[in-house]
Amino acid sequence: MHNPISRRAFAGFVLAASLSLPAAMPAAQAADYSKDNPLKVVLVLHGTLGDKSFFDSAAAGLEKAKAELPVDVKIIEAGYDRGRWQPALADATDGGYDVVIAGTFDMTGFVAELAPQYPDTKFIIFDDAPDYSTGCCGNVMGLLYQTSSAGYLAGYAAAKLSKSGTLGTIIGMDFPTVTDFKVGFDEGAKAAKPDIKLLNAVSGTFSDPAKGKEMALAQLGQGADIIFPIAGGTGIGALQAVRDAHKLAVGVDSDQASIFEATDPAQAAVIFTSVEKKVGESLFIALKDTIDGKAEYGKRLLLGLKDGAVGISRNKQYETIVPAELRAEVDALQEKIASGEITPATVMK
Structure with a gap:
């Protein structure tokens, strides 16, 4: 039924489907992550779980990561009050996480503002990407889907x-x-x-x-x-x-x-x-490649049917x-x- 993105295909996206820019962060060396020293990840939803759609898919990807990878995952539901979204993301970013994940165009501007202030933190924005030409976002990976x-x-x-x-x-x-x-x-x-x-x-x-x-x-x-x-x-x-x-x-x-x-x-x-739109699977692979030191940030990845990133x-x-x-x-x-x-x-x- 499902056609998950292969790790080999995802790595290929970085070379073939991405927009590389001078501000890009080089692929980090693989860290010695383990259950005792997990990759700390937070997903900030500008809404709530239970939409049986987009947010639930993202959360499912993180739950899969929690089950299969040495990661510590937290999901923050910021609700539908727009006034809460930026503070929720800022609080999460200030929380000592290794990777901060948010989604869609509603959150991209907030990520672009915060990323330069936290150069040692990695950010993943799914379903959108910042304007890398501004030089703001060498520590941000943008995942987009040609649905x-x-x-x-x-x-x-x-x-x-x-x-x-x-x-x-x-x-x-x-x-x-x-x-x-x-x-x-x-x-x-x-x-x-x-x-x-x-x-x-x-x-x-x-x-x-x-x-x-x-x-x-x-x-x-x-x-x-x-x-x-x-x-x-x-x-x-x-x-x-x-x-x-x-x-x-x-x-x-x-x-x-x-x-x-x-x-x-x-x-x-x-x-x-x-x-x-296989958001959860793409997030899982992005985190796995981050742990393995293979994920390059500062990239915009446009993923489609041939990549296994979307389907029916x-x-x-x-x-x-x-x-x-x-x-x-x-x-x-x-x-x-x-x-x-x-x-x-x-x-x-």
């Missing part, structure tokens, strides 16, 4: 599955790391059915399930029979609307059907696949809902994207 390459596959399958000929997407905000999902999804859908109708909406928030449900109901009312919410917690409400209408949905960031399986099987049953969920819902012939088509498309024969559009540069 359009996986969104293309989901869009193609959705268009083929749609009986109404209308699909809907709901994004939290119109920002490259969010919009890239939709760009690929829309392109893949049009490749499958050039006359497909696409309904697109922007919620303006990632933390309002009621608004997500309202927007999904509007799209369902306009004939959409498959909806792709790309909106964090807001998207949970959209998924609920799809569940109640007995239509289909595409999950985002993580394998959302598997996440819902135990607590809401009816919800899981309508999510025929998810476009996965091929779970029991996928196997049940998507006919074998269509699954074979999607597999063939994935191979063409990975080989470069097909290059989905992207807003990630």
Whole structure:
């Protein structure tokens, strides 16, 4: 089901997919980390766990690191009050950790401000990267994900599955790391059915399930029979609307059907696949390479389908809902994207 990033592939990202700049910090020598002398890591979330999406994926990667690596992990939930985000990150950075992790464009500016003040601390920002040309961030690793390459596959399958000929997407905000999902999804859908109708909406928030449900109901009312919410917690409400209408949905960031399986099987049953941004796996590998002295900071890494950093969920819902012939088509498309024969559009540069 999952296609974890290999350590060899991740090391290759540093050479092939990264933007190297003079300010980059050379790969550190491997330290003698052990259970008695662990790498001290803190993840600062500008939100809370339980989003069944982005933040949960990041936390899962750290839990995996805690189980398999000599690391000491702390997760700080700063909540959704923007006024708390910078102080939470500053407090964490001042806490004596070896690696400070934060995510998305909302936190990048804060990381860029703090990193020069703590040159001996390493920072990882996932789903965004600072402007390295300013010389601010030789101790910062930026992990970005070209999700359009996986969104293309989901869009193609959705268009083929749609009986109404209308699909809907709901994004939290119109920002490259969010919009890239939709760009690929829309392109893949049009490749499958050039006359497909696409309904697109922007919620303006990632933390309002009621608004997500309202927007999904509007799209369902306009004939959409498959909806792709790309909106964090807001998207949970959209998924609920799809569940109640007995239509289909595409999950985002993580394998959302598997996440819902135990607590809401009816919800899981309508999510025929998810476009996965393998945040947790990329963080795990980044920490492992940090311990091994192989991770270079001061780099911007853009990871995509060919790297195994994004993909679609091929779970029991996928196997049940998507006919074998269509699954074979999607597999063939994935191979063409990975080989470069097909290059989905992207807003990630």
